[in-house]
Amino acid sequence: MRSKPIHRHIARLLSCAALLLLSVSAPTRAAGLVLHLDLDGPLGVATAEYIISGIEEANERNASLVIIRMDTPGGLVEPMRDIVSAILASSVPVATYVSPGGARADSAGTYILFASHIAAMAPTTHLGAATPVSLGGGESPKPPTPLDRTPGPEPTADESPVDNDQTTDQESAKPGSAMERKVLNDAIAYIRGLAEAHGRNADWAELAVRDAATLTATAALEQNVIDVIADNQAKLLEAIDGRTVKVNNEDMTLVTSGALVENIEPDWRTKFLSAITNPQVALLLLLVGIYGLVFEGWNPGAIVPGVVGVVCLLLAGYALQVLPINYAGLALILVGIGLIIAEAFAPSFGVLGLGGIAAFIFGSIMMFDSGIPGFGISLTFVISLALVSGLFLLWVATYLVKLRRRGAVSGKDSLVGGVGVAMESFSGEGRIWLEGEAWHATSNATVEKDQSVRVTAMDGLVLRVQPLARDAT
Missing domain, CATH: 2.40.50.140 (Nucleic acid-binding proteins)
Structure with a gap:
């Protein structure tokens, strides 16, 4: 007679254990806080710090989801890898959303999209063109292609297909240097690993790197490159509600319906660093810094030009440290400024001055000719800056020389x-x-x-x- 209560207790214990196992196997985040981050424009050091700090804040506040709204032509490799590492290490799911219509996730943006737990795009957006660009400028390395074979009999089983000399010839005939092939193959392996981690199309990911392939949002969804197409952020949250994603090798079910979305704006430090790491601003700071020190040398004790010059040179030094620059171009800029100054002290009927302006223009173009999207410089800006700064410096130098020759006017x-x-x-x-x-x-x-x-x-x-x-x- 006592066996029935015992059986009932055993059944209840088994039911509780089953429910516990189900909850452990697929944890669910309750609908709560969703943090929204914006990645607009070229990807640089300042932008990476902003995105990474936003992901860290989401982990500290135990948010339900992080949305990175993206519209970028690409950017630098190291900041991109830092963002990818932060996404992979995050305990909060990250959804990258290419929006609004007409936006793009090119180059570095494609890697970030593949690394995210949810890859989403708005209609009329596109992604791809993820081939790495050499810091020295020029074209990206082309993929290795097989050599043409001359007609002839196929080797038998007893014959070696190729000897060592032939293998060496084939390796040397591959286009691009050994370093370029290493960079290309490393990028391919990297993006394939990101795609495979989230069950996406790794073969197309390789094409995006090897052949700079691109896809529209519709084609990307059809080819299993992204997960969702959504017209706006509200529809995105509805579309991914109830989806199961893998976060730190564990399945997690998203509950985004009715979640509170909070926008995280860049702080003043991020905005300031973004401004000074613009190539045009960095070039302007470099010029102001050099001119300030030159003016202080011409008029010792003025203090203000020297202080402004030192501060601007330090800011320019930081910007040039994080930007992809060509140091031969920087040397040409310094030579050009020196020639313009020499024109004031040793008049040469404009030969030194014109040579200095030409050296400045070519140096500025060379210094930022990296081929990395968003980190080029406008030719119109360079020419205008060269002419204005050259004429101004020439006028100031001539005026100061006249003052020196006039003699003392006080004391x-x-x-x-x-x-x-x-x-x-x-x-x-x-x-x-x-x-x-x-x-x-x-x-x-x-x-x-x-x-x-x-x-x-x-x-x-x-x-x-x-x-x-x-x-x-």
Whole structure:
């Protein structure tokens, strides 16, 4: 008679255990907080810091989801890898949403999209073109292609298909240097790993790197490159509600319906770093810094040009450190500025000045000619800046040289040789009026009141004077 209660207790325990196993196998995040981040424009160091700090904040606040709204032409490799690492290490799911219509996730943006737990796009957007670009500029490395074979009999089983010399010839015939092939193959393996981690089309991911392939949103969904197409963020949250994603090798079910979305704006530091790491701003800071130090050298003690020059050079140094630059171009810029300055001191009928402007223009173009999307420089801006800065520097240099040649206009050197008027009659010591002030004066000759005198020397605050004849005045 006591067996029935025992059976009931056993059944209840088994039911609880089953429910516990189900909850452990597919954890669900309750609908709560969704953090929204914006990735607009070229991907640089400042943008990466903003995205990574947003993901870290989501983990600290135990948010349900992070949405990265993306519209980028690409950017630098290291910041992209830092963002990917932050996404992979996050305990909060990350959804990358290419939006609004007409936006793109090119180059570095494609890697971030593949690394995300949810890959979403708005209609009329596209992704791809993820071939790595050499920091030295120029075209990206092309994929290896097989050599053409001359017609002939196929090798038998007893014959070796190729000997060592043939293998060496084939390896040397592959296009691109060994380093370019390493960079290309590393990028292919990297993006394939990201695609496979989330069950996406790894073969197309390889094409995006090897052949710079691109896809529209519709084609990307058909080829299993992305997960969702959504017209706006609200529809995105509805579409992914109830989806199961893999977060840190564990399945997690998303509950996004009714979630509170909070926008995370970049702080002042991120905005400031983004501004100074713009190639055009960095070039402007470099010029202002050099000019400031040059002006301080021409007019020692002015202080302001020197301080401004040092601050601008330090900011330019930080920007050039994180930007992909060509140092030969930087050297040409410095040579150009030196030639413009030399034109002021050694007039050459414009030869040095024109040469300096030409060197500055070519150097600026070379310095930022990396081929990385979003990190180029406008030719119009360079030419305009070269002409304006060259003419301004030439005018200032010429003006300062004229001031130096004119001699002193104040102080002891300006008083000696000057002509004053005696304020009283005296023989020995008296007073004279000179440059709007009364001075004590001494003279070996007799001086009449209102007689003109010339200053011959200065002893402290006492002037030695010599009277002038009446007709000499």
